[in-house]
Amino acid sequence: MNSRHTAIEFLRSKSSVSVLIIGGGINGAGVFRDLALQGIDVLLVDKADFSSGTSAATSHMAHGGLRYLENGDFSLVREAIRERNLLIENAPHYVHPLPTTIPIFKWYSGLLNAPLKFLGLINKTVERGAFLIKIGLSLYDSFTRSTETVPRHSFMSKSESLSQFPLLNPNVICTATYYDASILAPERVCIELICDALEMGNHAQAANYVSAFGTSGEAVTLRDELTGETYTVKPKLVVNASGPWMDQVNRSLKQDTALVSGSKGSHIVIDNQQIRTAIGDHEFFFENDDGRIVLICPIADKILVGTSELVCDDPNHVCCTPEEIDYFIAMIMKMFPQANVSKDQIVFSFSGVRPLVFSKSSDRGNVSRDHRVFLLTPGNGIDYPIYTLAGGKWTTFRSLAEKVTDQTLHALGRIRQYSTSNLSIGGGKDYPKNIEEEKLFLDNIVLEMGLDPQRIKELFDRYGTRAASVASFIFKEIEDNDSCLDNHVGYSRGEIVFLTRCEYVFRLEDLILRRTLLAMLGDISVGLIVELSYVVGDELGWSENTRKQEIDNVISVLAHKHGVKLS
Ligand SMILES: Cc1cc2nc3c(=O)[nH]c(=O)nc-3n(C[C@H](O)[C@H](O)[C@H](O)COP(=O)(O)OP(=O)(O)OC[C@H]3O[C@@H](n4cnc5c(N)ncnc54)[C@H](O)[C@@H]3O)c2cc1C
Secondary structure, three states: OOOHHHHHHHHHHOOEEEEEEEOOOHHHHHHHHHHHHOOOOEEEEOOOOOOOOHHHOOOOEEOOOHHHHOOOOHHHHHHHHHHHHHHHHHOOOOEEEEEEEEEEOOOOOOOOHHHHHHOOOOOOOOOOOHHHHHHHHHHHHHOOOOOOOOOOOEEEEHHHHHHHOOOOOOOOOEEEEEEEEEEOOHHHHHHHHHHHHHOOOOOEEEEOOEEEEEEOOOOEEEEEOOOOOEEEEEEEEEEEOOHHHHHHHHHHOOOOOOOEEEEEEEEEEEOOHHHHHHHOOOEEEEEOOOOOEEEEEEEOOEEEEEOOOEEOOOHHHOOOOHHHHHHHHHHHHHHOOOOOOOHHHEEEEEEEEEEEEOOOOOOHHHOOOOEEEEEEOOEOOEOOOEEEEEEOOHHHHHHHHHHHHHHHHHHHOOOOOOOOOOOOOHHHOOOOOOHHHHHHHHHHHHHHHOOOHHHHHHHHHHHHHHHHHHHHHHHHHOOOOOOEEOOEEEEEHHHHHHHHHHOOOOOHHHHHHHHOOOOOOOOOOHHHHHHHHHHHHHHHOOOHHHHHHHHHHHHHHHHHHHOOOOO
8 A cells, every 4th residue: 555655755756746735634635535536646745644633623523504504605505415415425434314403492583683694784693593493404404305314303392302301401492303414533534535545546645744835936845744854846736725724835835825714613522421321312502602503412422512613813722721611511501400510521622723714704603614715826936826725614525625626637637537426435435234234244354354253343333344454454464363452452453553554653643633532532541652652663663762752742732732631
């Protein structure tokens, strides 16, 4: 398989490429896969790890954006719902239909304000009542009428609601439940897209920890952030997919742009079994006292709570502040007043900056989430065009990538060969359609590799059909019997070696924060970090000094960026 080493060799030996993509978040990865599929020679670089920017900070939802209906963003909602449905089909190992419940406290409120807001006559929302929510949900369902990917919305009376959700605020007058989708591991979808592209051939190359930092006019200067080595590459065109860093990247390419308005949002992950049991498999999606739409959502055996919306123009050092934590705890108490919630139940927190299309409004919540592609034509000190991607949602990455790829193909004088609409992602390929097919798939691997059936099932639950590659790797490459980690019986040494060798792990934090959910779900300890540092370090040839530095780094990142204090 291709790897970072191959990409670095490519950079050392070759000086030109058709398309250089700067930024390996979900949008850069989506464009990379689409261009690779069309046979275009393409290089993807990210200054840090893939999916370590905004794409690591989402609410884990593939959604149409119910609330954008009020802003009149109908085409965005229609597109996002279509993409949500495609994701459920193409990445069934990570994206699942999610019953989403709205607790309602008023019958008629918002009926007047919503149309005025839609007409742009006011900018303020008031609490949405049952009738307004009914109108919104009917419209939302109408966008997905032709497919039956998710069920339609329904309402429950006060007594039905309180019987299903006994901890719910008793002032509720009814609840409405509609469907969106949850994405268990957005960062894994991103790396699997990149791996899929690499499997399409050597014309696609990708390297994390390589930053774009300058231009000579015809070439872009890149730096290996792990070694300091620099390279120049002459692209026919550049795709700037650097999210909230897009203006900084353009400036480094001598283009002074002001395309982005940053909007910071945070989440916390809480270990509270009382609420986790109370919400079942439902997300609670509701309006907080300040009018913001917020969520309390199941994620594995924990709950995810978010999100805030604050003006932020520096995406480099964001983290969840004590004020945001107070805000989240208060909103949980508003919805589940009888629950025992406290800050010491927080196992993880994370923040990111939405790269919204530039707006003068300081109310980031009302800035459209629609995406745009800005074309900077050659001239002004550069010989190549730059396509800069702004706005958008994680959910719509595929359609955005399709648009950018079409524009890119046009500029290169090529035509689209294949569509990505029905292209499965990573372990979503040949995914079993029912329990019988799943059993057959698992039995075949057990038979072929002689591994423990329970272990194979664990791998399947974690990686979908990619479990076959993980199992085959362990079978062929791990000479001694593969053993469970001492500090986490759910993972084996061979699996960690697979992730390191095949999924671009170069820092300990890549593994702990993005290839696995270990940190996010609060499953991390100093003992586990040390154990993983030996497995990853042996694979990457770390010196004892590097290994210790990696341990210190990951402990510091966990403490300062994710509020995880390890003793
Ligand atoms: C709090 C929050 C919640 C959200 N929830 C959802 C949700 O539930 N569903 C949804 O659909 N959307 C959601 N979004 C929106 C979604 O996360 C973003 O639209 C999407 O992740 C943007 O991806 P991106 O690839 O454009 O940017 P990023 O993921 O930020 O990727 C940009 C990459 O560029 C790299 N880079 C920067 N500078 C350079 C350089 N000089 N050289 C090389 N690389 C560079 C960075 O390291 C980074 O990895 C949410 C956003 C936030 C902040």
